[in-house]
Amino acid sequence: MDLHNLNPSSLKSRFTTRFLRALTEINARKPIASSSSPREIFQRYRRIKDAADTSMAYSVRSRRTWSKATLWRLRTPSHRRRLASFGRRSSLNKTRTTTTASHRGAVVVQITSRGGGLGVQLEELRELVPGGEAMDLCNLLDETAHYIKCLTTQVQVMRTIANLYSLE
């Protein structure tokens, strides 16, 4: 097993570094009392999840559409996002209508089926992959592959960290 030679600039290590830093920052900002209300825990959870997504997207820079979309999603406040997305989506996708407000604050696209069994799944995939709404099939598949790879890395790292801390 390759214990010594982990590539210091690999996606994994980049993500790990950033994520740990973000976690440190979150902890520093709100040091946890041993008795936390569920609401606080929920807030922390939200922050941690955003931190994870952001650090993953940052590790990929803006080379990928999904990373750009993720960063944009987490940076822009939701009301401005609604306006921007209305303009963007209506110009690009005439067959779709947009609605807003999911629990993640992300804009959810209400998809009208384009006909053909494949169409429904494509729309679902577009929904899942951030930034996938305005891409043709070819690029969408590319993005999906990269997105799956990054998600896998993210899950791996987070699971390890969670294991570490739950063992203590």
Added chain:
Amino acid sequence: MESNPGTTETRSNLTASDGGQVTAFESLQFTDEIHRLILAPTTINASSFTALVELPPPQAVELLHSPDSTKFIAAKPPNVEDFKGSFRFPSNTSLIEPDARFSVFSGEANNGNENRDSPVSKILNSNLEKAVKSEPAETESAQPLVSDPPVEKRRIKRKGRENKVKGSTKKSKTAVNESSEDAEKLPYVHVRARRGQATDSHSLAERARREKINARMKFLQELVPGCNKISGTALVLDEIINHVQSLQRQVEFLSMRLAAVNPRIDFNLDSVFTSESGSLMDSNFPGLVMPVMWPEVQGDGHRQQYQHQWNSDALQQPVWGREVHNNYITPEKSLLTYDSSANSVTLQANQLKMEL
């Protein structure tokens, strides 16, 4: 140089006569040229030749002989053989090398294929477009053997290209890289129409697009576990969607877990390392990890190294499942070793142990 007038004359003849086409005639002359090159090195004007190659004469002469050609051929036989008028830029790497000039001569002489010559000259032509500099004087002086008009043009082009290259081999490599990338970005993708398929441009383009999509679907199938057995795009897409959804859900669960677990530890990087090592020691986890990590604990200067070590250790999930080594130092002793090194890491390690 005494060869200059002759070469200039031949050059003028060349420009007059040559229609820019490489014919078999030229290739024959070229092979004659090469034979002359190889068989009569002593007739070379030594000064010009060595000036060309920048090597002492014996070594320069040696370049002309088979060793380089075999190198050249052995290095790139498939590319050379596959010339069908399509650009094969990787073969140019050997062409571009300063001494490959001569190996090209000998290589071509050895093969003597006619259809090889024309693609080579095509490549030369194309490279000429990329290479800008040319120094006719040096070309002529350095090529005293060049007396054949059709070959002259080629030589000059090659020389021009190589002049560009002489600056640095890096440049040549980038030129080759650019040219190879250009080859891939050629506007026309040569798709061979299969039997019974329409050949008009629309269906060709569509077929290319479909093949791209199919290739990507295959890649996704490999990426998603359990997708190989499924046939049919719709089901595969279903699987992919499920996989992405499950991954996203896992991220959410893990972040919730982290939110709940966090309270006990500060996420100071130091403490992360120590806690990680502490947790490993406590649970007596196998450690290929552990003896490796201890030498790494040197202090702040080595933290980066340590961090990478930690990354590599912690991120290897299979580590958790390995067998336990019996002759490991007990946690207490390991704490002592940490103490003895006496750096901030050890102090924090102890603090953590106390707190927990």
